[in-house]
Amino acid sequence: MKPDYYLSEEIFRREQEKVFTRLWIFFGLTTMLADHNSFIARTLSGIPVVVQNFNNRLRAFENICLHRQNALQWEDSGKRPLVCRYHGWGYNAEGFAENIPSDAEIYRFDPKERSGLTLRSFHLEVIGKLVFINLSADPLPIAEQFPAEFIESLRSSSEMYDSEVLVARVRTRFNWKLAYENLRDANHPPFVHAQTLAKSVDFHAVIDEAQHRRSENVCEGAASGDRTRQMELLRSFSFGGPDTALNELKPLEWHGAVDRFGNLEHYYNWLAYPNLHIASGSGGYSFTLEQHNPVAPGVTELVVYWLTAKKKRPYPAMAAVLQASLNGGFRVLEEDIRIMEMVQKNLHAGAPLPRQGDYEYLNKMVEKWYSDLMDGDFEI
Amino acid sequence: MKSKLIVGTGDFLDIAFDAWRAKMPDADVKRHDIAQDRSHNFDLEFLDGYSPGETTMFAAFDNRFLNFKRLELMGAIKGRGFQMEPYIGVGALVGAGARIGENSFISDGAVIGAQARLQHNIYVGPRAVIGYASQIGQSAWIEAAVVIGRRAKIGAQVLLGEGVSIAEQVEIGRMCLLDMPGHYRENLPEKVFYVFPFDGPVRIFN
Known part of the structure; x- marks a missing residue:
């Protein structure tokens, strides 16, 4: 998106009003x-x-x-x-x-x-x-923000959360939107997470031709004040469920103590627009919830919740499992944070606009929707 | 004289082995680098080759998994009837009436205040100072030069990292991990972590 969207105090205030106090x-x-x-x-x-x-x-x-x-x-x-x-x-x-x-x-x-x-x-x-x-x-009704099947997927997966949860906060130096552009970009893990996440999951960027054509239609049009169309577009930004097959699911002792969500050896991924990401990198045995809260144009508070699937019997060492997740899981997050802080640091009013490829159809649609909201006459 | 077997891995195994050998120059002190399978379970088959009547043991495993692994290893050895007396460093100072539990390791240069109560399986690093009448729960890990004030209570499996000091009479709940240098003056409930790079405490709720 244009650099102002990540740098401007005025746009930040407008974003708070138009996005975060409405959604x-x-x-x-x-x-x-x-x-x-x-x-x-x-x-x-x-x-x-x-x-x-x-x-x-x-x-x-x-x-x-x-x-x-x-x-x-x-x-x-x-x-x-x-x-x-x-x-x-x-x-x-x-x-x-x-x-x-x-x-x-x-x-x-x-x-x-x-x-x-x-x-x-x-x-x-x-x-x-x-x-x-x-x-x-x-x-607005929450069903206008999230599709019905997404709400059901959030409901059924979160019902499997255990009550023991680790909560951590860290202040980062990047705009919150960079985090979600990054999460919608399946081409970054082999480069950014080569020594961590990409060892257990082979993420591949693919072009969904239908979505690509849809994004071209969306992006070619002038700013649309058609609220029905814009809300339909908004709903398409929230989705989730099983994503990519895991290369290997290493058996751990505590797996036997929890009621696993689903039975797929997959990386699960949920994105809830605007600022919630839920993942399970363990095939449904544990979950990570990340929320990126805007504090200022270049400052975001990241709140992370680590938890396992619901315990079916007491497991005294669960605190140690969660602490180990903090150590391992945060390494992946730090890799993303390092990149995004570097992007933010380099941005200036005259910085070149991003040149996105066809696989980035979702980011293109979000960008169009967001700029229509910020600069156009449509309101949530 | 019974032989002594030091069981563990990594730096703590090296440190404990050298320490026991220096302390018992005439004894048969051996070491066993213990293996873990893919699920991190200990391979304990080697214990079948030893008898509690002939060998005493010491579990020298680091603080990983909130000290659970060292506790698990100690429990497995103890459960087979082996004696596991604590190691008190030659240069450690232990005050009158202080009590130190089995399989604890008090490094050279550590000071254990009078009337202090240290439960089993505790590591105390060099130059750490444990205050008068303080209480340290089982399997705690106290790094070098940590200072614990008098009558403080440190919960089981707590880790106190380098540069940490605990004010007198403060109570730290079990499984806390204080790895940010500083002076901790307030009581903490269990499972609170002060670790880089997080803002404020990381907490486990249940």
């Missing part, structure tokens, strides 16, 4: 929200959000106390009531400030103001064990 964004796993008062707190598009379990009902609120703007939950996740540590204001499942210590004595809000002390809430959807948030007051 459903992955927020976390229900397994981390299983108990009453368990919560996950994160910042989406600059807005601190907390998802909290109230007696098995998940609710999403702005994570700012209405009194003096303190964060209600400080940790990334945990288990405690939705009570502010500053002056003790406690909120209920509706986000209402149900308990204000010394309310009548020292605050003396008038009844109308008091009854309106309710946190801003956000829409929340759960697919299998995946929690999605939409920051819009009037969100």
Whole structure:
């Protein structure tokens, strides 16, 4: 895409407004929200959000106390009531400030103001064990963003996730879009991951002629304000399931302790537009979820979840399995990060536009859709 | 005198073998470089050639797999009835009333404070200082020059990397991995990892 899309502060702000506050964004796993008062707190598009379990009902609120703007939950996740540590204001499942210590004595809000002390809430959807948030007051139905078969694939695969999950965060110096252009590019692994991933999976870039012709049709047209057509295009950016056969699936002791997802010795791959990638490089025995959260045009927070398929018996060394995955799996991610940081570092306003081949039909379509959204008159 | 067999692999096997040989110059100290199959299971057949009445053993395996592999190896040897006394380095200082469990390795130059309690299978590197009355859980791995304050509690299978110090009375949960140099002043729950290049702690939730 044109360099401005990766560099410009103004486009970044527009992107936050037009993409990240309109689309459903992955927020976390229900397994981390299983108990009453368990919560996950994160910042989406600059807005601190907390998802909290109230007696098995998940609710999403702005994570700012209405009194003096303190964060209600400080940790990334945990288990405690939705009570502010500053002056003790406690909120209920509706986000209402149900308990204000010394309310009548020292605050003396008038009844109308008091009854309106309710946190801003956000829409929340759960697919299998995946929690999605939409920051819009009037969100599009999630089925408009993701195709039905993709939602079903996310649901059935995530139902097989184990509850023991390792979560890691790392701040990277590249624009989030580079990560997904890279993930949609099957020609990079033999070069970037020659000593790691490409040893176990033979990724081959192929030209899907029908998709290639479709991308030519999409890209040749002028900017389209036809929302139906644009939303149909958006849905085609999210897909997933078994991808490429593994060269070898090395048997590991812990495999016998989990209920494997599927029975294919394949690399599984799910891409959920805009910023969630799920993979299983172990034929369904384990999963990696990667989310690339935009922080600034050249800064992206990468959050990675490592987990196995659901345990069918206790396995005391599972923490060591996850820690080993962190060591091995992050090596592959680091290889991608190194490339993308180099691309980002080299970009400038006059940098040449990418010259993409026919196998890159998907990236071409995403680029067209994105530029129509950023610079055209269509809105999600 | 019984013979001693040092079982393990890699640098720790070399270090432990040399240390035991120096400590027991007149004893028959041997080493066995243990193999693992494709699934990382130990090949333990060699144990059939030894008798607990004639040989004592020491398991010298590094901290991989959150110290589970060294614990597994020790358990397999111990389960066959072999004695596995700890190694206390010639130049280590062990304070009054300190207790050190089986198959632990206290390197030369380490200081174990008085009344400290070290469970089994713990590695303490050279120049590490274990504070007065502190408690170290089984299979912990404490690198060279780590400092643990008095009455601190270090959970089982914890790894403390180089440049780490633990403030007095702090409790570190089991299976934590603190491999970023620094002074840790707050209690940590179990399974928290401070490792490069991640921002903040890596955590395992369950």
